[in-house]
Amino acid sequence: MFDTALTIMARYPELGKGKTRLAQGLGAEMTLELYRAFLLDLALRFTDWKYDLIWAYTPIGNDFAEFMRSLIAKPDAPVQALPQEGPDLGARLYNVFLTTARAHFSRTILIGSDSPQVSREIIGQAQQALESADVVLGPAEDGGYYLIAMREPHDVFSGIPMSTDIVLGMTIEKACQQGLKVQLLETLFDIDTRSDLQRLADLLQADATLAPATAVCLSEINKRGFLS
Numbered sequence: 508m509f510d511t512a513l514t515i516m517a518r519y520p521e522l523g524k525g526k527t528r529l530a531q532g533l534g535a536e537m538t539l540e541l542y543r544a545f546l547l548d549l550a551l552r553f554t555d556w557k558y559d560l561i562w563a564y565t566p567i568g569n570d571f572a573e574f575m576r577s578l579i580a581k582p583d584a585p586v587q588a589l590p591q592e593g594p595d596l597g598a599r600l601y602n603v604f605l606t607t608a609r610a611h612f613s614r615t616i617l618i619g620s621d622s623p624q625v626s627r628e629i630i631g632q633a634q635q636a637l638e639s640a641d642v643v644l645g646p647a648e649d650g651g652y653y654l655i656a657m658r659e660p661h662d663v664f665s666g667i668p669m670s671t672d673i674v675l676g677m678t679i680e681k682a683c684q685q686g687l688k689v690q691l692l693e694t695l696f697d698i699d700t701r702s703d704l705q706r707l708a709d710l711l712q713a714d715a716t717l718a719p720a721t722a723v724c725l726s727e728i729n730k731r732g733f734l735s
Contacts, residue, residue: 511634512612513558514603515549516591517620518542519569528700532733541724543578545623545698548718550579552627558634559612563603565591597664604660616656618645621697623718624710625653632692640690642682646675648696661687701733708734 518525520543523535530538553560564571572586589606593599600617607615616633618625629645633656636643642663645654650672655663663685667677682689698707707718708725715722728734 509557509559510612511558511614511616512561512607512610513553513556513630514561514563514607514615514617515553515620516563516600516603516617517546517571518565519571519574520546526699529698529704532701533728537728537731537733541721541728542620544720544724545620545718546575547578547720548623549620549625550575551720553630554579554584556627558616558630559587561607562586562588563591563599563617564588565599567591596669597667600655601660601662601664604657608660614656614658615660616643616654618654619697621699622647622653622695623698623721624707625695626717629654629692629695636690636692639688641687642678642689643692644675644678644689645692646694648694649699650675651697652678653695653697654692661685663687704728705734 520539522539526538526542533541562571562575567590572588575586576582576584591599592602603617604615614634614637616630633643633645633654637656637658641657642661643656644652647653651674661682663678663681667674667681679689696703696706698704708729711718711722711725
């Protein structure tokens with residue numbers, strides 16, 4: 508066990524669920540394949556690395572660990588997975604930090620599964636920033652964040668309307684009200700719309716190693732004429 512937990516918020520892939528804006532153009536099956544590629548790239552990048560990789564999944568009732576073992580084609584691989592708990596996203600995020608603190612991790616770095624281009628370098632920067640900061644945030648271009656890291660489980664989630672363009676600003680404000688030091692990392696983009704997907708395709712065309720499984724999937728999507 509390492510002293511840092513790297514936790515990825517993820518949805519168990521199900522046909523017709525999740526990524527609804529993309530699915531309107533891509534179709535349910537291709538959207539599902541794309542999301543599976545996101546998960547595969549993140550798993551291959553962060554499994555057996557220098558942090559404990561933990562998948563925080565929804566919905567409850569699915570065997571997410573078994574799914575990940577089948578996805579990475581390692582049936583005996585140890586996979587840590589915990590169900591997301593709470594009535595809303597803010598509560599589920601906070602509960603992840605409470606759970607990792609109870610497991611005696613001294614740092615927790617949490618990312619979403621909608622940015623398969625998140626690199627090891629960014630995770631390393633987050634860990635380093637926690638040497639002096641109480642809350643580390645990776646801003647997303649849509650006004651949210653793709654990463655949040657803390658040494659202790661501070662409630663910087665309650666009362667914030669998640670999935671809006673004011674999430675980052677309100678989170679910083681809430682942290683400062685508690686006397687917490689905040690540090691920001693570089694800004695990235697999530698993959699929610701067709702234009703986001705086009706940006707990701709352009710990025711991976713220049714360097715497919717950032718997310719190789721996603722790059723292959725995007726190549727197939729491009730053949731179908733969804734991307735320019």
